[in-house]
Amino acid sequence: MPPRSKRPLTLRDVSEASGVSEMTVSRVLRNKGDVSETTRLRVKEVARRLGYVPNKIAGALASSRVNLVAVVIPSLGNMVFPEVLSGISEGLEETVLQPVVGVTDYLPEKEERVLFEMLSWRPSGVIVAGLEHSEASRAMLARSGVPVVEIMDVDGEPVDSCVGISHRRAGRQMAEAIVTAGYGRIGFLGTTMPLDHRARKRFEGFTQTLGKSGIEIADREFYSGGSALAKGREMTQTLLGRSPDLDFLYYSNDMIGAGGLLYLLEQGIDIPGRMGLAGFNGVELLDGLPRRLATMDACRREIGLRAAAIIAARHADPTLPGGEIVELSPTLDPGQTLRPARPG
Amino acid sequence: MPPRSKRPLTLRDVSEASGVSEMTVSRVLRNKGDVSETTRLRVKEVARRLGYVPNKIAGALASSRVNLVAVVIPSLGNMVFPEVLSGISEGLEETVLQPVVGVTDYLPEKEERVLFEMLSWRPSGVIVAGLEHSEASRAMLARSGVPVVEIMDVDGEPVDSCVGISHRRAGRQMAEAIVTAGYGRIGFLGTTMPLDHRARKRFEGFTQTLGKSGIEIADREFYSGGSALAKGREMTQTLLGRSPDLDFLYYSNDMIGAGGLLYLLEQGIDIPGRMGLAGFNGVELLDGLPRRLATMDACRREIGLRAAAIIAARHADPTLPGGEIVELSPTLDPGQTLRPARPG
DNA sequence: TTGAAAGCGCTAACAT
DNA sequence: ATGTTAGCGCTTTCAA
Numbered sequence: 191m192p193p194r195s196k197r198p199l200t201l202r203d204v205s206e207a208s209g210v211s212e213m214t215v216s217r218v219l220r221n222k223g224d225v226s227e228t229t230r231l232r233v234k235e236v237a238r239r240l241g242y243v244p245n246k247i248a249g250a251l252a253s254s255r256v257n258l259v260a261v262v263i264p265s266l267g268n269m270v271f272p273e274v275l276s277g278i279s280e281g282l283e284e285t286v287l288q289p290v291v292g293v294t295d296y297l298p299e300k301e302e303r304v305l306f307e308m309l310s311w312r313p314s315g316v317i318v319a320g321l322e323h324s325e326a327s328r329a330m331l332a333r334s335g336v337p338v339v340e341i342m343d344v345d346g347e348p349v350d351s352c353v354g355i356s357h358r359r360a361g362r363q364m365a366e367a368i369v370t371a372g373y374g375r376i377g378f379l380g381t382t383m384p385l386d387h388r389a390r391k392r393f394e395g396f397t398q399t400l401g402k403s404g405i406e407i408a409d410r411e412f413y414s415g416g417s418a419l420a421k422g423r424e425m426t427q428t429l430l431g432r433s434p435d436l437d438f439l440y441y442s443n444d445m446i447g448a449g450g451l452l453y454l455l456e457q458g459i460d461i462p463g464r465m466g467l468a469g470f471n472g473v474e475l476l477d478g479l480p481r482r483l484a485t486m487d488a489c490r491r492e493i494g495l496r497a498a499a500i501i502a503a504r505h506a507d508p509t510l511p512g513g514e515i516v517e518l519s520p521t522l523d524p525g526q527t528l529r530p531a532r533p534g
Numbered sequence: 535m536p537p538r539s540k541r542p543l544t545l546r547d548v549s550e551a552s553g554v555s556e557m558t559v560s561r562v563l564r565n566k567g568d569v570s571e572t573t574r575l576r577v578k579e580v581a582r583r584l585g586y587v588p589n590k591i592a593g594a595l596a597s598s599r600v601n602l603v604a605v606v607i608p609s610l611g612n613m614v615f616p617e618v619l620s621g622i623s624e625g626l627e628e629t630v631l632q633p634v635v636g637v638t639d640y641l642p643e644k645e646e647r648v649l650f651e652m653l654s655w656r657p658s659g660v661i662v663a664g665l666e667h668s669e670a671s672r673a674m675l676a677r678s679g680v681p682v683v684e685i686m687d688v689d690g691e692p693v694d695s696c697v698g699i700s701h702r703r704a705g706r707q708m709a710e711a712i713v714t715a716g717y718g719r720i721g722f723l724g725t726t727m728p729l730d731h732r733a734r735k736r737f738e739g740f741t742q743t744l745g746k747s748g749i750e751i752a753d754r755e756f757y758s759g760g761s762a763l764a765k766g767r768e769m770t771q772t773l774l775g776r777s778p779d780l781d782f783l784y785y786s787n788d789m790i791g792a793g794g795l796l797y798l799l800e801q802g803i804d805i806p807g808r809m810g811l812a813g814f815n816g817v818e819l820l821d822g823l824p825r826r827l828a829t830m831d832a833c834r835r836e837i838g839l840r841a842a843a844i845i846a847a848r849h850a851d852p853t854l855p856g857g858e859i860v861e862l863s864p865t866l867d868p869g870q871t872l873r874p875a876r877p878g
Numbered sequence: 879t880t881g882a883a884a885g886c887g888c889t890a891a892c893a894t
Numbered sequence: 895a896t897g898t899t900a901g902c903g904c905t906t907t908c909a910a
Binding site for chain 1: 895896897898901902903904
Binding site for chain 4: 544545546556557560564566588589590591592593594595596597598599
């Protein structure tokens with residue numbers, strides 16, 4: 191093994207050790223331009239033997255090419271985002287681009303800092319969750335000069351491109367399904383997170399459509415922090431203790447919905463007869479529950495794939511126009527916690 | 535809002551617009567060196583108005599300082615790693631350092647590529663999961679000239695520093711607890727992942743200790759891919775169909791353990807009397823289950839914190855020696871699926 | 879407190 | 895097929 195050294199090796203070291211110019215070494219290491227097979231092999235061997243690792247900082251400065259895509263998301267703890275990320279990774283697989291992730295904790299100021307930080311590395315594109323950003327963030331994105339794709343949501347004005355679902359519509363669809371199934375005393379359980387705009391929009395669409403049938407949310411319960419599954423249990427217990435006549439519970443995400451489901455099954459409550467349940471996201475976890483929770487797929491992987499495709503296309507051909515808007519259609523899966531539509 | 539432009543602004547643009555030298559602008563924006571309050575304010579205002587975003591590439595090249603810490607992990611889908619990440623983020627919070635994440639999908643060749651890629655950005659430190667790497671990876675890390683912390687595991691020879699738990703010991707401890715509780719027909723359920731070295735080590739420690747009591751694993755079942763919860767169910771059903779006389783099931787992770795637990799409860803099997811269960815990891819999810827699964831905490835957050843602290847300390851004082859080894863002690867939580875020790 | 883010059887390690891563009 | 899030259903946009907160092 192080569193000795194541990196203080197100063198990292200430079201192109202010059204490889205150049206001297208192999209007896210060709212730095213330029214030729216550079217060509218070999220990037221597979222760029224014509225180099226004779228002999229030199230190519232010799233240089234590669236020398237670089238390998240020395241343990242040379244190219245300095246991308248210098249390379250990026252000289253070529254003004256940085257093959258990184260900034261991906262800015264609110265959290266990694268919510269399985270939703272790793273899934274989007276995996277879609278992005280897959281979408282960038284066949285390109286030279288690589289995702290770099292930044293986390294905002296749902297805080298606009300932190301988002302601003304993270305964006306500034308990432309943009310200062312001059313990435314080839316930006317993928318950012320949501321359409322709500324501070325003025326400064328929007329300005330930075332607009333001025334960045336690189337493709338920007340806002341993801342997960344389409345209810346709003348994107349800076350540039352946008353890939354997602356309409357959460358308002360998702361809320362409406364779920365409300366329709368619930369009303370059609372004949373439920374009428376509806377409880378809502380969600381997070382206390384005013385900055386989760388997508389959950390808010392779903393709630394708005396949901397209540398709006400209920401309103402059209404003359405139904406109002408009968409009671410509601412909120413949580414923050416802790417194990418979502420355990421919170422789902424607790425909230426459900428609390429809510430039903432207070433409003434025992436509810437016949438449907440709409441959860442703002444599948445994890446708390448799953449907690450509620452487990453609790454209600456233990457109580458021996460008839461689901462979906464006496465009580466209907468629905469969550470949101472279509473998480474894989476649901477497959478293992480005693481009963482499949484009604485939910486709506488948020489198209490997370492697909493969103494990642496499409497966003498990556500937009501960045502990749504515009505990277506390959508910078509003359510392509512921006513402003514593309516892709517609205518995906520989530521599908522409602524009634525699972526086994528939403529009874530069939532009532533005839534009539 | 536400033537107009538969208540093709541060429542990003544440079545220090546020179548700010549310099550010209552504010553009438554002071556580039557050097558002074560640079561000083562203002564980095565809060566370095568003495569600058570009069572008047573100039574400072576003027577420059578800041580101009581930079582803000584123009585929407586200047588410094589070019590970190592150029593800055594890093596000139597100063598040979600890159601305040602990034604490369605974090606290399608096998609996956610984001612397994613909640614374990616996001617938790618480690620959050621520990622790392624927290625540990626770097628008060629420093630100038632920022633984590634940058636790379637994912638290997640448990641593939642040594644991909645780990646090698648990711649490491650090469652990240653090292654070519656000359657990070658201030660590297661945190662990498664596990665102690666098993668390709669020769670080339672080890673060589674790169676050793677030669678990198680920056681602090682390297684291998685995390686999650688201490689059973690092996692670290693390149694430099696190391697923070698984790700002994701998975702062999704964890705497996706042994708669980709075996710002891712099971713034997714002590716009087717179980718004797720033991721089944722094992724895990725993944726088909728030969729490259730998950732930590733799971734392998736736990737299994738080795740487990741069987742070794744069982745062996746000392748003259749017990750062998752009576753049957754085993756493996757899975758790959760899919761919803762871990764659902765797989766836990768299926769595997770449990772399959773295993774018990776084949777070996778109905780088992781009285782204990784040891785799962786290689788909590789998610790499949792939870793699936794098994796839900797299945798067995800549905801079957802009305804007496805837990806932990808007729809059948810004991812245990813998983814591994816201490817995931818938050820378990821709090822919401824009908825019964826708490828026996829498990830062992832892998833100290834994920836703490837590992838992230840400690841690893842970050844090592845990098846931060848050596849970044850602040852490069853003369854500090856490396857080679858620090860931190861072994862954390864996971865605690866066994868018997869939950870409600872491991873019966874009390876049998877007297878005698 | 880401010881500025882001027884040199885150069886970080888690489889690559890684009892132009893020789894040869 | 896290979897080499898030479900001139901920066902990329904910043905910071906270091908030294909001078910004023």
